[in-house]
Amino acid sequence: MPNPPHFENWTCPLPLRDYPTITLAHGGGGRLSAELIEHLFLPAFADTTLSRLTDAAVLPSPSGRLAFTTDSFVVRPLFFPGGSIGELAVNGTVNDLAMSGAEPMYLTAAFVLEEGFAITELAEVVRRMANAARAASVRIVAGDTKVIERSRGDGCYITTSGIGVVSDGVDVGPDHAQPGDVVILSGTIGDHGMAVMSVREGLEFETTIESDTAPLHDLVREILSVTRDIRCLRDPTRGGLAATLNEIANCSGVGIVIEEKAVPMNAAVRAACEMLGFDPLHVANEGKLVAVVPAKWAHAVLARIKAHPLGVQAAVIGRVSDQHPGLVAARTALGGTRVVSLPLGEQLPRIC
């Protein structure tokens, strides 16, 4: 944990001081549950709806279509260079909403805590979630906490769900790619996966590899301000760029061809992948997106992405084709072509 939190910094630490670690009673719906909520979650998330402690948050209904999504986060370790499970849990769900073309609005957060988990560590995770939520302008409006016995968990699992609103005329989906479309990637790949991997395995590189975890809704807003005629938006998380492109190829019934050397990658990530034998196309990202756009919009969309702080290294990496539907091919640096397959298994378990 890079910055160990201290009890002294707490908003209202009193009743929690007596219990430095999570006990089963913190999940029992009794007084200790209430204290955890009152003294840890509510001050951190500081939301008037959450504070009402109703069974469900009651919120004004947005006009337009709703986007609704959920994701569990089980990353190990909980803290890693560039982020923690807290940032992932917020940004991951914000990004799932953004990839549907939605403006993220409300999140819920459900915690499954292991008996014995340090309350200071929980407080730090929650603080980071609150910061990430503020940065992404979303409200955390409802939550839940369960506690499981020692060795039936791994400190802290978090499930976030989110609601967003999709503007009229926006209709993106993995089944919308068409031959001739251009594939744009918003930046370097592999950073998140190799950041988690290097800290987990105790690897040292010349420069620290940092997770790219970031909320992408603002970048999506920029893209949609160029044109609403965007076919697909996806963030290549688990399974990496390879899984994302395969899903699009599959759902749309099209082929995709990418240029390997056009795919941006940090030198340290490239070196780490080579050393460990990972295909960087299979490594997870947490702050990148793939946009499939009609060719006529490609130039303008790319320019807008590159003008955004999260898209400085964006590039056109390939094209959608009517050849080999369902298949992704990569032209290698040596001029050959290889099939980019969906990984069967799990290169990096518990990466998010």
Next chain:
Amino acid sequence: MPNPPHFENWTCPLPLRDYPTITLAHGGGGRLSAELIEHLFLPAFADTTLSRLTDAAVLPSPSGRLAFTTDSFVVRPLFFPGGSIGELAVNGTVNDLAMSGAEPMYLTAAFVLEEGFAITELAEVVRRMANAARAASVRIVAGDTKVIERSRGDGCYITTSGIGVVSDGVDVGPDHAQPGDVVILSGTIGDHGMAVMSVREGLEFETTIESDTAPLHDLVREILSVTRDIRCLRDPTRGGLAATLNEIANCSGVGIVIEEKAVPMNAAVRAACEMLGFDPLHVANEGKLVAVVPAKWAHAVLARIKAHPLGVQAAVIGRVSDQHPGLVAARTALGGTRVVSLPLGEQLPRIC
């Protein structure tokens, strides 16, 4: 597990036959993840939005206010008399929405699965979720699956989130109770907690105690059809009736007095509680609700609840008072009065 499922009954069993238990690869976002989704989750939940496999479900926005809630389920064992984690995960979130006076509409489901968990067992949990969702007329529109290493979990944890819509004029909340209001309970207490406890501890009683898990939104609809002037609706789950009444007393700044002998209870539950030394007021329920209503509506609301299959044993159990704000008192069968406290800890860990 009462009814072990068989591979033969599966919709499309082929690729899963090769992997009878969950592997880390089922959570890796690769081919095995895709197969689990395609062959297990999608056929069971059979939802056109879910089947689109987008990052978020895009749905028509309901008019009126939204209710939004989340709950994790970690009950042990996964199957027990009268239900399973599957029914709990659906009904629990349906009920959290209903307790806000909302009509439940959409659910998401996120699974944290332990490596080695039997896929047949997962299929049975999912089948029961699908049945419960159909019975409650809610759609499961998005989901997620993560896999954790053996002994970092306990088979299967499920987090469901839900969206509902709150009709105009409905405004219930734990802070709305007023002196003079009447407290109605929809049926017997303690059934769920003692059902789980008896199977967990291998206890045998003359009759099997069954969980009362049930969706309560239809009963809530009936109550709100009598009058929208309902103060509070709560389902007394973790912490039991005692926790629910204490929350209402606390949030509303009122006292509550209940008559112990007016609280309905099954004979087997009463016997089990006496034997094990549990206070039934602290034992969890999964298909009961507490309604706090203005005195002038009490008779009509009680009659309507009793006419509903889930409310046959409903009773007026107490009154809201301006005495001892924040405190719940019970008049005992012997004529004395005792304070009904919020349990500090956890009588029955992992009850939901």
